[in-house]
Amino acid sequence: MMANNIKNIPYGLSDYERIARDNYYYVDKTHFIPLIEQAASYFFLIRPRRFGKSLLLNMLDSYYDINNADRFEELFGERWIYQNPTNLRAKFLILRFNFSAVDSHPERLETSFEEHCTEQFVIFANRYEHLFQANFREELMKRGSATARLQYINGCASEQGLRIYLIIDEYDNFTNSILANIGKKAYQEATHGDGFFRFFFNVIKVMTTGSGMALERMFITGVSPITLDDVTSGFNIGTNFTTDAQFNNIVGFSEPELRTMLEYYHEHGMLKMDVDEMIKEMKPWYDNYCFSTKSLSESMYNSDMALYYISHCLRSGYPPEEMIDKNIRTDYNKLRHLIKIDKELGQNFSVIREIVETGQTTALLNSGFSVEQMVDPNNFKSLLYYFGLLSIQGRYRGDAVLIIPNHTVREQIYTYLIESLSDSDIFRIDFYQLGNLIKEMAYQGEWKPVFSFIASELEKQSRVREFIDGEAHVKGFLLAYLGMTHYYMLLPEYELAKGYADFYFQPSTQLPDMEYAYLLEVKYLKRADSDAHITTLKEEARAQLLKYASDNIVTSTIGEAKLRLITVVFRGWELVEMEEVFQEEC
Secondary structure, three states: OOOOOEEEEEOOOOOOOHHHHHOOOOOOOOOHHHHHHOOOEEEEEEOOOOOOHHHHHHHHHHHHHHHHHOHHHHHHHEEEEOOOOOOOOOEEEEEEEEEEHOOOOOOOOOHHHHHHHHHHHHHHHHHHHHOOOOOOOHHHHOOOOOOHHHHHHHHHHHHOOEEEEEEEEOOOHOOOOOOOOOOOHHHHHHHHOOOOOOOOHHHHHHHOOOOOOOOOEEEEEEEEOOHHHHHHOEEEEEEEEEOOOOHHHOOEHHHHHHHHHHHHHHHOOOOOOOOHHOOOOHHHHHOOEEOOOOOOOOOEEOOOHHHHHHHHHHHEEEEEEEOOOHHHHHHHHHHHHHHHOOOOHHHHHHHHHHHHHHHHEEEEEOOOOOHHOOOOHHHHHHHHHHHOOOEEEEEEOOOOEEEOOHHHHHHHHHHHHHHHHHHHOOOOHHHHHHHHHHHHHHHHOOOHHHHHHHHHHHOHHHHHHHOOOOHHHHHHHHHHHHOOOOOEEEEHHHHHHOOOOOOOEOOOOOOOOOOEEEEEEEEEOOOOOOHHHHHHHHHHHEEEEEHHHHHHHHHHHOOOOOEEEEEEEEEEEEEEEEEEEOOOHO
Protein backbone atom coordinates (compact mmCIF):
# COMPACT_ATOMS: atom_id res chain seq x y z
CA MET A 1 0.00 0.00 0.00
CA MET A 2 1.16 3.50 -0.78
CA ALA A 3 1.51 6.08 1.97
CA ASN A 4 -1.26 8.68 2.00
CA ASN A 5 0.99 11.50 0.79
CA ILE A 6 2.44 9.57 -2.14
CA LYS A 7 0.68 9.87 -5.44
CA ASN A 8 -1.37 6.93 -6.68
CA ILE A 9 -0.57 5.36 -10.03
CA PRO A 10 -3.33 6.19 -12.57
CA TYR A 11 -3.36 2.84 -14.39
CA GLY A 12 -6.70 2.46 -16.19
CA LEU A 13 -7.82 6.02 -15.37
CA SER A 14 -8.73 8.68 -17.90
CA ASP A 15 -10.75 10.96 -15.59
CA TYR A 16 -8.56 14.05 -15.26
CA GLU A 17 -10.59 15.63 -12.44
CA ARG A 18 -10.28 12.45 -10.36
CA ILE A 19 -6.54 12.34 -11.01
CA ALA A 20 -6.21 15.94 -9.81
CA ARG A 21 -8.62 15.55 -6.90
CA ASP A 22 -7.45 12.20 -5.53
CA ASN A 23 -3.69 12.71 -5.73
CA TYR A 24 -2.78 10.56 -8.71
CA TYR A 25 0.48 10.94 -10.57
CA TYR A 26 -0.01 12.90 -13.80
CA VAL A 27 2.52 13.18 -16.62
CA ASP A 28 1.96 16.85 -17.37
CA LYS A 29 0.81 17.48 -20.94
CA THR A 30 -0.67 20.93 -20.26
CA HIS A 31 2.18 22.67 -22.09
CA PHE A 32 0.47 21.49 -25.27
CA ILE A 33 -2.58 23.66 -24.59
CA PRO A 34 -1.19 26.87 -26.14
CA LEU A 35 0.32 24.86 -29.00
CA ILE A 36 -3.07 23.34 -29.80
CA GLU A 37 -4.72 26.76 -29.68
CA GLN A 38 -2.14 28.19 -32.06
CA ALA A 39 -2.21 25.22 -34.43
CA ALA A 40 -5.88 25.09 -35.43
CA SER A 41 -9.42 25.68 -34.26
CA TYR A 42 -10.50 22.25 -35.49
CA PHE A 43 -7.90 19.71 -34.43
CA PHE A 44 -7.74 16.06 -35.53
CA LEU A 45 -5.33 13.54 -33.94
CA ILE A 46 -4.83 9.84 -34.61
CA ARG A 47 -2.98 7.68 -32.10
CA PRO A 48 -2.98 3.95 -31.30
CA ARG A 49 -5.33 2.56 -28.69
CA ARG A 50 -4.53 3.03 -25.01
CA PHE A 51 -2.06 5.83 -25.60
CA GLY A 52 -3.68 8.44 -23.35
CA LYS A 53 -6.01 10.14 -25.84
CA SER A 54 -9.05 10.08 -23.54
CA LEU A 55 -7.09 11.54 -20.64
CA LEU A 56 -5.84 14.33 -22.89
CA LEU A 57 -9.40 15.16 -23.91
CA ASN A 58 -10.60 15.10 -20.32
CA MET A 59 -7.80 17.47 -19.35
CA LEU A 60 -8.85 19.86 -22.13
CA ASP A 61 -12.46 19.56 -20.95
CA SER A 62 -11.47 20.58 -17.42
CA TYR A 63 -9.34 23.47 -18.66
CA TYR A 64 -11.82 25.04 -21.08
CA ASP A 65 -15.09 24.42 -19.19
CA ILE A 66 -16.70 27.76 -18.35
CA ASN A 67 -17.96 26.23 -15.09
CA ASN A 68 -14.37 25.74 -13.90
CA ALA A 69 -13.43 29.42 -13.94
CA ASP A 70 -13.04 29.41 -10.15
CA ARG A 71 -11.41 25.96 -9.92
CA PHE A 72 -8.17 26.67 -11.76
CA GLU A 73 -5.86 26.15 -8.80
CA GLU A 74 -7.78 23.08 -7.63
CA LEU A 75 -7.52 21.39 -11.01
CA PHE A 76 -4.25 22.77 -12.38
CA GLY A 77 -2.28 24.18 -9.47
CA GLU A 78 0.49 21.58 -9.92
CA ARG A 79 0.62 21.87 -13.70
CA TRP A 80 2.71 23.89 -16.13
CA ILE A 81 -0.37 25.68 -17.44
CA TYR A 82 -1.13 27.18 -14.00
CA GLN A 83 1.81 29.55 -14.42
CA ASN A 84 1.14 29.99 -18.14
CA PRO A 85 -2.63 30.25 -18.67
CA THR A 86 -4.06 31.16 -22.06
CA ASN A 87 -6.79 33.71 -22.76
CA LEU A 88 -9.23 30.93 -23.64
CA ARG A 89 -9.16 29.28 -20.22
CA ALA A 90 -12.69 28.53 -18.93
CA LYS A 91 -14.36 30.22 -21.89
CA PHE A 92 -16.34 27.36 -23.46
CA LEU A 93 -19.35 25.13 -23.15
CA ILE A 94 -18.00 21.59 -23.62
CA LEU A 95 -20.03 19.21 -25.77
CA ARG A 96 -18.64 15.67 -25.54
CA PHE A 97 -19.16 12.43 -27.45
CA ASN A 98 -17.38 9.10 -27.10
CA PHE A 99 -18.46 6.78 -29.87
CA SER A 100 -16.93 3.69 -28.28
CA ALA A 101 -20.25 3.60 -26.40
CA VAL A 102 -22.21 2.96 -29.61
CA ASP A 103 -23.41 -0.60 -30.25
CA SER A 104 -22.19 -1.66 -33.70
CA HIS A 105 -24.73 -4.44 -34.26
CA PRO A 106 -26.76 -3.51 -37.38
CA GLU A 107 -30.15 -3.82 -35.67
CA ARG A 108 -29.02 -1.52 -32.84
CA LEU A 109 -26.58 0.79 -34.59
CA GLU A 110 -28.53 3.96 -35.33
CA THR A 111 -30.69 3.63 -32.22
CA SER A 112 -27.62 3.19 -30.04
CA PHE A 113 -25.96 6.19 -31.70
CA GLU A 114 -28.99 8.36 -30.94
CA GLU A 115 -29.14 7.03 -27.37
CA HIS A 116 -25.52 7.92 -26.72
CA CYS A 117 -25.97 11.38 -28.20
CA THR A 118 -29.11 11.89 -26.09
CA GLU A 119 -27.17 11.01 -22.94
CA GLN A 120 -24.49 13.53 -23.88
CA PHE A 121 -27.06 16.25 -24.56
CA VAL A 122 -28.59 15.59 -21.13
CA ILE A 123 -25.13 15.96 -19.59
CA PHE A 124 -24.67 19.19 -21.57
CA ALA A 125 -27.99 20.52 -20.25
CA ASN A 126 -27.07 19.55 -16.70
CA ARG A 127 -23.82 21.48 -16.99
CA TYR A 128 -25.00 24.60 -18.78
CA GLU A 129 -28.76 25.13 -18.71
CA HIS A 130 -28.27 27.94 -16.18
CA LEU A 131 -26.67 29.94 -18.98
CA PHE A 132 -29.66 29.65 -21.33
CA GLN A 133 -33.30 30.65 -21.38
CA ALA A 134 -35.59 29.01 -18.85
CA ASN A 135 -37.03 26.40 -21.21
CA PHE A 136 -33.70 25.40 -22.80
CA ARG A 137 -33.65 21.79 -21.59
CA GLU A 138 -37.29 21.19 -22.51
CA GLU A 139 -36.85 22.61 -26.01
CA LEU A 140 -33.59 20.74 -26.52
CA MET A 141 -35.10 17.38 -25.67
CA LYS A 142 -38.13 18.02 -27.89
CA ARG A 143 -35.82 17.78 -30.89
CA GLY A 144 -36.05 14.28 -32.29
CA SER A 145 -32.50 13.56 -33.44
CA ALA A 146 -28.89 14.19 -32.57
CA THR A 147 -28.42 16.47 -35.56
CA ALA A 148 -31.49 18.54 -34.68
CA ARG A 149 -30.20 18.95 -31.14
CA LEU A 150 -26.77 19.95 -32.40
CA GLN A 151 -28.35 22.68 -34.49
CA TYR A 152 -30.56 23.84 -31.62
CA ILE A 153 -27.61 24.11 -29.22
CA ASN A 154 -25.59 25.98 -31.79
CA GLY A 155 -28.40 28.45 -32.40
CA CYS A 156 -29.10 29.07 -28.73
CA ALA A 157 -25.43 29.47 -27.87
CA SER A 158 -24.99 31.93 -30.74
CA GLU A 159 -27.90 34.05 -29.48
CA GLN A 160 -26.39 34.15 -25.97
CA GLY A 161 -22.86 34.88 -27.23
CA LEU A 162 -21.63 31.57 -25.81
CA ARG A 163 -18.82 29.52 -27.33
CA ILE A 164 -18.79 25.74 -27.85
CA TYR A 165 -15.84 23.37 -27.74
CA LEU A 166 -16.78 20.05 -29.36
CA ILE A 167 -14.80 17.00 -28.24
CA ILE A 168 -15.23 13.64 -29.97
CA ASP A 169 -13.32 10.69 -28.56
CA GLU A 170 -12.93 7.42 -30.50
CA TYR A 171 -14.88 8.89 -33.38
CA ASP A 172 -14.26 5.78 -35.50
CA ASN A 173 -14.75 3.06 -32.90
CA PHE A 174 -18.13 1.75 -33.95
CA THR A 175 -17.52 2.27 -37.66
CA ASN A 176 -14.33 0.22 -37.40
CA SER A 177 -16.33 -2.49 -35.63
CA ILE A 178 -18.90 -2.46 -38.43
CA LEU A 179 -16.19 -2.72 -41.05
CA ALA A 180 -14.37 -5.53 -39.25
CA ASN A 181 -17.29 -7.65 -38.09
CA ILE A 182 -20.19 -6.95 -40.44
CA GLY A 183 -18.78 -5.72 -43.71
CA LYS A 184 -18.26 -2.89 -46.12
CA LYS A 185 -21.92 -2.58 -47.16
CA ALA A 186 -23.15 -1.84 -43.62
CA TYR A 187 -20.24 0.52 -43.08
CA GLN A 188 -21.04 2.46 -46.25
CA GLU A 189 -24.71 2.74 -45.35
CA ALA A 190 -23.68 4.68 -42.22
CA THR A 191 -20.86 6.75 -43.70
CA HIS A 192 -21.83 7.46 -47.31
CA GLY A 193 -24.66 9.24 -49.10
CA ASP A 194 -27.53 9.85 -46.69
CA GLY A 195 -26.04 7.71 -43.94
CA PHE A 196 -26.80 8.95 -40.44
CA PHE A 197 -23.15 9.30 -39.41
CA ARG A 198 -22.25 11.22 -42.53
CA PHE A 199 -25.21 13.57 -41.95
CA PHE A 200 -24.05 14.08 -38.35
CA PHE A 201 -20.69 15.34 -39.64
CA ASN A 202 -22.39 17.41 -42.33
CA VAL A 203 -24.18 19.30 -39.56
CA ILE A 204 -20.91 19.75 -37.66
CA LYS A 205 -19.39 21.16 -40.81
CA VAL A 206 -22.23 23.67 -41.14
CA MET A 207 -21.66 24.67 -37.52
CA THR A 208 -18.04 25.60 -38.31
CA THR A 209 -18.83 27.93 -41.21
CA GLY A 210 -20.47 31.31 -41.51
CA SER A 211 -20.83 34.15 -39.06
CA GLY A 212 -22.61 33.80 -35.76
CA MET A 213 -21.71 30.15 -35.29
CA ALA A 214 -21.02 29.09 -31.71
CA LEU A 215 -18.82 26.09 -32.50
CA GLU A 216 -15.40 27.73 -32.27
CA ARG A 217 -13.17 24.79 -31.43
CA MET A 218 -13.12 21.07 -31.91
CA PHE A 219 -10.82 18.17 -31.01
CA ILE A 220 -11.42 14.75 -32.59
CA THR A 221 -9.44 11.58 -31.88
CA GLY A 222 -9.48 8.07 -33.32
CA VAL A 223 -7.21 5.29 -34.51
CA SER A 224 -7.41 5.78 -38.27
CA PRO A 225 -8.35 8.44 -40.82
CA ILE A 226 -10.60 6.14 -42.86
CA THR A 227 -13.97 7.07 -41.37
CA LEU A 228 -13.26 10.79 -41.32
CA ASP A 229 -12.25 10.64 -44.96
CA ASP A 230 -15.48 8.84 -45.80
CA VAL A 231 -17.89 10.97 -43.76
CA THR A 232 -16.28 14.27 -44.75
CA SER A 233 -15.51 13.45 -48.39
CA GLY A 234 -15.55 16.69 -50.35
CA PHE A 235 -14.85 19.04 -47.46
CA ASN A 236 -12.35 19.43 -44.65
CA ILE A 237 -13.65 19.40 -41.12
CA GLY A 238 -10.35 19.79 -39.36
CA THR A 239 -6.58 19.74 -39.65
CA ASN A 240 -4.81 16.42 -39.11
CA PHE A 241 -1.80 16.85 -36.80
CA THR A 242 -0.99 13.16 -36.42
CA THR A 243 2.42 13.35 -38.11
CA ASP A 244 3.29 16.88 -36.97
CA ALA A 245 6.59 16.90 -35.09
CA GLN A 246 5.28 19.50 -32.65
CA PHE A 247 2.76 16.96 -31.34
CA ASN A 248 4.82 13.77 -31.40
CA ASN A 249 4.83 13.76 -27.58
CA ILE A 250 1.25 14.93 -26.99
CA VAL A 251 0.22 11.50 -25.65
CA GLY A 252 2.25 8.53 -24.47
CA PHE A 253 5.39 8.88 -22.34
CA SER A 254 8.81 10.01 -23.50
CA GLU A 255 11.69 8.29 -21.75
CA PRO A 256 12.49 11.41 -19.63
CA GLU A 257 8.83 11.52 -18.53
CA LEU A 258 8.89 7.82 -17.69
CA ARG A 259 12.19 8.13 -15.84
CA THR A 260 10.90 11.07 -13.79
CA MET A 261 7.88 9.02 -12.74
CA LEU A 262 9.97 5.99 -11.78
CA GLU A 263 12.43 8.14 -9.84
CA TYR A 264 9.53 9.72 -7.93
CA TYR A 265 8.34 6.33 -6.68
CA HIS A 266 11.88 5.06 -6.13
CA GLU A 267 12.82 8.10 -4.04
CA HIS A 268 9.72 7.52 -1.91
CA GLY A 269 10.74 3.93 -1.28
CA MET A 270 7.90 2.42 -3.26
CA LEU A 271 9.99 0.63 -5.89
CA LYS A 272 12.45 -2.11 -5.03
CA MET A 273 13.95 -2.35 -8.50
CA ASP A 274 16.59 0.02 -9.82
CA VAL A 275 15.16 2.64 -12.20
CA ASP A 276 17.66 1.84 -14.95
CA GLU A 277 16.81 -1.86 -14.67
CA MET A 278 13.10 -1.12 -14.98
CA ILE A 279 13.60 1.03 -18.07
CA LYS A 280 15.86 -1.62 -19.58
CA GLU A 281 13.11 -4.21 -19.12
CA MET A 282 10.24 -1.99 -20.32
CA LYS A 283 11.97 -0.49 -23.34
CA PRO A 284 11.90 -3.48 -25.73
CA TRP A 285 8.24 -4.15 -24.90
CA TYR A 286 6.64 -0.70 -24.71
CA ASP A 287 8.90 1.88 -26.39
CA ASN A 288 9.92 2.96 -29.87
CA TYR A 289 6.79 4.65 -31.21
CA CYS A 290 7.54 7.66 -33.39
CA PHE A 291 4.82 9.58 -35.19
CA SER A 292 6.79 12.09 -37.25
CA THR A 293 9.72 11.83 -39.65
CA LYS A 294 11.02 15.02 -38.02
CA SER A 295 11.00 13.53 -34.48
CA LEU A 296 13.27 10.54 -34.98
CA SER A 297 15.26 11.26 -31.81
CA GLU A 298 12.14 11.18 -29.61
CA SER A 299 10.51 7.79 -29.27
CA MET A 300 7.42 7.26 -27.15
CA TYR A 301 6.31 4.58 -24.71
CA ASN A 302 2.74 3.32 -24.80
CA SER A 303 1.48 4.93 -21.59
CA ASP A 304 -1.08 2.26 -20.74
CA MET A 305 1.48 -0.54 -21.01
CA ALA A 306 4.05 1.40 -18.97
CA LEU A 307 1.48 2.10 -16.22
CA TYR A 308 0.45 -1.56 -16.24
CA TYR A 309 4.05 -2.55 -15.52
CA ILE A 310 4.66 0.15 -12.88
CA SER A 311 1.36 -0.57 -11.15
CA HIS A 312 2.31 -4.23 -10.78
CA CYS A 313 5.74 -3.31 -9.41
CA LEU A 314 4.23 -0.92 -6.86
CA ARG A 315 1.60 -3.43 -5.79
CA SER A 316 3.69 -6.59 -5.58
CA GLY A 317 7.29 -5.43 -5.56
CA TYR A 318 8.21 -7.22 -8.77
CA PRO A 319 7.39 -7.00 -12.50
CA PRO A 320 4.35 -8.73 -14.00
CA GLU A 321 4.82 -12.27 -15.25
CA GLU A 322 3.02 -11.28 -18.44
CA MET A 323 4.70 -8.25 -19.96
CA ILE A 324 1.73 -7.63 -22.26
CA ASP A 325 -1.41 -6.21 -20.66
CA LYS A 326 -4.36 -8.44 -21.59
CA ASN A 327 -6.36 -5.31 -22.44
CA ILE A 328 -3.78 -4.44 -25.09
CA ARG A 329 -4.09 -7.93 -26.55
CA THR A 330 -7.87 -7.50 -26.74
CA ASP A 331 -7.48 -4.23 -28.62
CA TYR A 332 -5.02 -5.73 -31.08
CA ASN A 333 -7.42 -8.60 -31.68
CA LYS A 334 -10.05 -6.06 -32.74
CA LEU A 335 -7.58 -4.45 -35.12
CA ARG A 336 -6.68 -7.81 -36.57
CA HIS A 337 -10.22 -8.21 -37.85
CA LEU A 338 -10.08 -4.79 -39.44
CA ILE A 339 -6.92 -5.51 -41.41
CA LYS A 340 -7.68 -9.17 -42.02
CA ILE A 341 -6.22 -10.54 -45.20
CA ASP A 342 -8.33 -11.97 -47.98
CA LYS A 343 -8.49 -15.67 -48.76
CA GLU A 344 -6.32 -15.21 -51.84
CA LEU A 345 -3.40 -13.78 -49.83
CA GLY A 346 -3.05 -10.69 -51.96
CA GLN A 347 -0.89 -7.58 -51.65
CA ASN A 348 -1.66 -6.96 -47.98
CA PHE A 349 -0.39 -10.43 -47.10
CA SER A 350 2.80 -9.60 -48.99
CA VAL A 351 3.17 -6.46 -46.87
CA ILE A 352 2.82 -8.42 -43.61
CA ARG A 353 5.25 -11.01 -44.91
CA GLU A 354 7.81 -8.37 -45.88
CA ILE A 355 7.59 -6.84 -42.41
CA VAL A 356 8.13 -10.21 -40.69
CA GLU A 357 11.03 -11.19 -42.94
CA THR A 358 12.91 -7.89 -42.97
CA GLY A 359 11.59 -6.05 -39.92
CA GLN A 360 10.65 -3.00 -41.95
CA THR A 361 8.99 -1.52 -45.00
CA THR A 362 8.77 1.87 -46.68
CA ALA A 363 5.68 3.87 -47.48
CA LEU A 364 4.35 7.25 -48.44
CA LEU A 365 2.20 7.90 -45.37
CA ASN A 366 -1.23 9.08 -46.43
CA SER A 367 -3.17 11.34 -44.07
CA GLY A 368 -6.56 10.32 -45.45
CA PHE A 369 -8.04 7.58 -47.58
CA SER A 370 -11.41 5.93 -47.96
CA VAL A 371 -12.28 2.34 -47.15
CA GLU A 372 -12.28 1.63 -50.88
CA GLN A 373 -8.63 2.70 -51.05
CA MET A 374 -7.50 0.55 -48.14
CA VAL A 375 -6.14 -2.17 -50.44
CA ASP A 376 -3.54 0.19 -51.90
CA PRO A 377 -0.21 -0.92 -50.36
CA ASN A 378 0.73 2.62 -49.27
CA ASN A 379 -2.64 3.04 -47.59
CA PHE A 380 -2.46 -0.38 -45.94
CA LYS A 381 1.01 0.41 -44.58
CA SER A 382 -0.30 3.80 -43.43
CA LEU A 383 -3.12 2.00 -41.62
CA LEU A 384 -0.63 -0.24 -39.82
CA TYR A 385 1.28 2.90 -38.80
CA TYR A 386 -1.86 4.62 -37.49
CA PHE A 387 -2.77 1.53 -35.48
CA GLY A 388 0.67 1.55 -33.85
CA LEU A 389 1.69 -1.70 -35.54
CA LEU A 390 4.47 0.12 -37.38
CA SER A 391 6.53 3.10 -36.25
CA ILE A 392 8.61 5.66 -38.12
CA GLN A 393 12.35 5.00 -38.02
CA GLY A 394 13.61 7.29 -40.77
CA ARG A 395 13.26 8.31 -44.39
CA TYR A 396 14.36 6.68 -47.61
CA ARG A 397 13.96 8.27 -51.04
CA GLY A 398 11.12 10.43 -49.80
CA ASP A 399 9.21 7.63 -48.08
CA ALA A 400 8.94 6.88 -44.38
CA VAL A 401 10.88 3.85 -43.17
CA LEU A 402 8.49 1.88 -40.96
CA ILE A 403 9.51 -0.76 -38.41
CA ILE A 404 7.88 -3.02 -35.84
CA PRO A 405 8.26 -0.89 -32.70
CA ASN A 406 8.58 -3.51 -29.96
CA HIS A 407 8.00 -7.08 -28.78
CA THR A 408 4.35 -6.42 -27.91
CA VAL A 409 3.56 -5.43 -31.46
CA ARG A 410 5.80 -8.11 -32.99
CA GLU A 411 3.58 -10.78 -31.43
CA GLN A 412 0.57 -9.25 -33.16
CA ILE A 413 2.32 -9.06 -36.55
CA TYR A 414 3.33 -12.72 -36.26
CA THR A 415 -0.25 -13.57 -35.39
CA TYR A 416 -1.58 -11.79 -38.48
CA LEU A 417 0.75 -13.77 -40.74
CA ILE A 418 0.03 -17.08 -39.02
CA GLU A 419 -3.74 -16.56 -39.05
CA SER A 420 -3.72 -15.55 -42.69
CA LEU A 421 -2.03 -18.85 -43.61
CA SER A 422 -4.42 -20.76 -41.38
CA ASP A 423 -7.59 -18.99 -42.58
CA SER A 424 -6.55 -19.67 -46.17
CA ASP A 425 -6.11 -23.40 -45.45
CA ILE A 426 -2.43 -23.16 -46.31
CA PHE A 427 -0.74 -24.09 -43.03
CA ARG A 428 -1.79 -24.88 -39.47
CA ILE A 429 0.27 -26.03 -36.55
CA ASP A 430 -0.53 -27.30 -33.06
CA PHE A 431 0.83 -24.52 -30.87
CA TYR A 432 0.21 -26.53 -27.72
CA GLN A 433 2.56 -29.23 -28.98
CA LEU A 434 5.04 -26.68 -30.31
CA GLY A 435 4.99 -24.88 -26.95
CA ASN A 436 5.73 -28.10 -25.07
CA LEU A 437 8.62 -28.86 -27.39
CA ILE A 438 10.10 -25.38 -26.89
CA LYS A 439 9.68 -25.84 -23.14
CA GLU A 440 11.84 -28.95 -23.41
CA MET A 441 14.26 -26.95 -25.52
CA ALA A 442 14.45 -24.31 -22.78
CA TYR A 443 14.76 -26.62 -19.77
CA GLN A 444 16.15 -29.91 -21.07
CA GLY A 445 18.23 -28.72 -24.00
CA GLU A 446 16.20 -30.85 -26.41
CA TRP A 447 16.21 -28.53 -29.40
CA LYS A 448 16.13 -30.91 -32.35
CA PRO A 449 12.52 -32.08 -31.77
CA VAL A 450 11.33 -28.49 -32.29
CA PHE A 451 12.70 -28.30 -35.81
CA SER A 452 11.83 -31.91 -36.60
CA PHE A 453 8.21 -31.19 -35.65
CA ILE A 454 8.04 -28.11 -37.89
CA ALA A 455 9.69 -30.02 -40.72
CA SER A 456 7.19 -32.89 -40.41
CA GLU A 457 4.28 -30.45 -40.58
CA LEU A 458 5.76 -28.85 -43.69
CA GLU A 459 6.04 -32.32 -45.20
CA LYS A 460 2.40 -33.11 -44.47
CA GLN A 461 0.91 -29.73 -45.48
CA SER A 462 2.09 -29.34 -49.03
CA ARG A 463 0.21 -26.10 -49.86
CA VAL A 464 2.56 -24.05 -47.70
CA ARG A 465 5.66 -24.99 -49.67
CA GLU A 466 5.20 -22.34 -52.32
CA PHE A 467 5.23 -19.71 -49.57
CA ILE A 468 8.60 -20.68 -48.08
CA ASP A 469 10.76 -21.01 -51.17
CA GLY A 470 13.79 -18.79 -50.57
CA GLU A 471 16.10 -17.97 -47.68
CA ALA A 472 14.20 -14.88 -46.49
CA HIS A 473 10.91 -16.79 -46.63
CA VAL A 474 12.28 -19.69 -44.60
CA LYS A 475 13.66 -17.36 -41.93
CA GLY A 476 10.46 -15.32 -41.81
CA PHE A 477 8.38 -18.47 -41.48
CA LEU A 478 10.48 -19.81 -38.60
CA LEU A 479 10.55 -16.42 -36.92
CA ALA A 480 6.76 -16.08 -36.91
CA TYR A 481 6.03 -19.57 -35.58
CA LEU A 482 8.88 -19.86 -33.08
CA GLY A 483 8.22 -16.30 -31.91
CA MET A 484 4.68 -17.13 -30.77
CA THR A 485 5.78 -19.06 -27.68
CA HIS A 486 6.67 -17.22 -24.49
CA TYR A 487 9.77 -18.97 -23.22
CA TYR A 488 12.06 -16.78 -25.28
CA MET A 489 12.21 -13.36 -26.80
CA LEU A 490 13.21 -14.42 -30.28
CA LEU A 491 15.43 -11.69 -31.65
CA PRO A 492 16.15 -11.76 -35.40
CA GLU A 493 19.33 -10.45 -36.97
CA TYR A 494 17.69 -7.22 -38.12
CA GLU A 495 16.77 -6.46 -34.50
CA LEU A 496 20.35 -6.61 -33.35
CA ALA A 497 23.58 -5.69 -35.10
CA LYS A 498 24.76 -6.27 -38.63
CA GLY A 499 26.53 -9.59 -38.91
CA TYR A 500 24.71 -11.07 -35.91
CA ALA A 501 23.33 -14.62 -35.80
CA ASP A 502 20.03 -15.20 -37.57
CA PHE A 503 18.12 -15.70 -34.30
CA TYR A 504 18.97 -15.22 -30.64
CA PHE A 505 16.67 -17.14 -28.30
CA GLN A 506 16.95 -14.71 -25.41
CA PRO A 507 15.64 -16.15 -22.12
CA SER A 508 12.51 -14.47 -20.82
CA THR A 509 13.26 -12.24 -17.85
CA GLN A 510 10.20 -13.76 -16.20
CA LEU A 511 11.78 -17.25 -16.25
CA PRO A 512 15.03 -16.91 -14.30
CA ASP A 513 15.28 -20.70 -13.89
CA MET A 514 15.60 -21.33 -17.65
CA GLU A 515 18.47 -23.69 -18.39
CA TYR A 516 19.33 -22.96 -22.01
CA ALA A 517 19.60 -20.07 -24.42
CA TYR A 518 20.40 -20.42 -28.12
CA LEU A 519 21.99 -18.76 -31.10
CA LEU A 520 20.62 -20.14 -34.35
CA GLU A 521 22.00 -19.94 -37.88
CA VAL A 522 19.58 -20.85 -40.65
CA LYS A 523 21.27 -21.85 -43.91
CA TYR A 524 19.50 -22.31 -47.21
CA LEU A 525 20.18 -24.43 -50.28
CA LYS A 526 18.46 -23.99 -53.58
CA ARG A 527 16.74 -27.13 -54.78
CA ALA A 528 19.38 -27.70 -57.46
CA ASP A 529 22.35 -27.37 -55.06
CA SER A 530 24.33 -30.53 -54.34
CA ASP A 531 24.76 -32.12 -50.92
CA ALA A 532 28.42 -31.15 -51.04
CA HIS A 533 27.38 -27.56 -50.50
CA ILE A 534 25.88 -28.48 -47.11
CA THR A 535 29.36 -28.91 -45.64
CA THR A 536 30.37 -25.44 -46.80
CA LEU A 537 27.26 -23.87 -45.26
CA LYS A 538 27.79 -25.68 -41.95
CA GLU A 539 31.38 -24.48 -41.79
CA GLU A 540 30.23 -20.95 -42.47
CA ALA A 541 27.57 -21.19 -39.76
CA ARG A 542 30.07 -22.62 -37.27
CA ALA A 543 32.42 -19.67 -37.71
CA GLN A 544 29.59 -17.18 -37.37
CA LEU A 545 28.14 -18.76 -34.24
CA LEU A 546 31.48 -18.97 -32.47
CA LYS A 547 32.10 -15.32 -33.27
CA TYR A 548 28.71 -14.16 -32.00
CA ALA A 549 28.70 -16.22 -28.80
CA SER A 550 30.80 -13.68 -26.90
CA ASP A 551 28.86 -10.65 -28.12
CA ASN A 552 27.83 -8.24 -25.36
CA ILE A 553 24.16 -8.49 -26.34
CA VAL A 554 24.27 -12.18 -25.45
CA THR A 555 26.46 -11.99 -22.36
CA SER A 556 24.42 -9.15 -20.85
CA THR A 557 21.02 -10.84 -21.32
CA ILE A 558 21.59 -14.57 -20.97
CA GLY A 559 21.40 -14.61 -17.19
CA GLU A 560 22.20 -18.03 -15.69
CA ALA A 561 21.25 -19.96 -18.82
CA LYS A 562 23.80 -22.01 -20.77
CA LEU A 563 24.33 -20.88 -24.36
CA ARG A 564 24.03 -23.42 -27.15
CA LEU A 565 24.92 -22.78 -30.76
CA ILE A 566 22.83 -24.53 -33.42
CA THR A 567 22.57 -24.67 -37.18
CA VAL A 568 19.68 -25.85 -39.34
CA VAL A 569 19.95 -26.23 -43.10
CA PHE A 570 16.97 -26.12 -45.48
CA ARG A 571 16.81 -27.09 -49.11
CA GLY A 572 13.70 -25.31 -50.37
CA TRP A 573 11.10 -26.16 -47.74
CA GLU A 574 12.87 -29.36 -46.64
CA LEU A 575 14.99 -29.55 -43.48
CA VAL A 576 18.15 -31.46 -44.49
CA GLU A 577 20.59 -30.95 -41.62
CA MET A 578 20.72 -30.00 -37.92
CA GLU A 579 23.97 -29.52 -36.03
CA GLU A 580 25.22 -28.16 -32.72
CA VAL A 581 28.47 -26.20 -32.52
CA PHE A 582 30.41 -26.46 -29.26
CA GLN A 583 32.14 -23.37 -27.95
CA GLU A 584 35.31 -25.21 -26.99
CA GLU A 585 35.94 -25.39 -30.73
CA CYS A 586 37.19 -21.82 -30.58
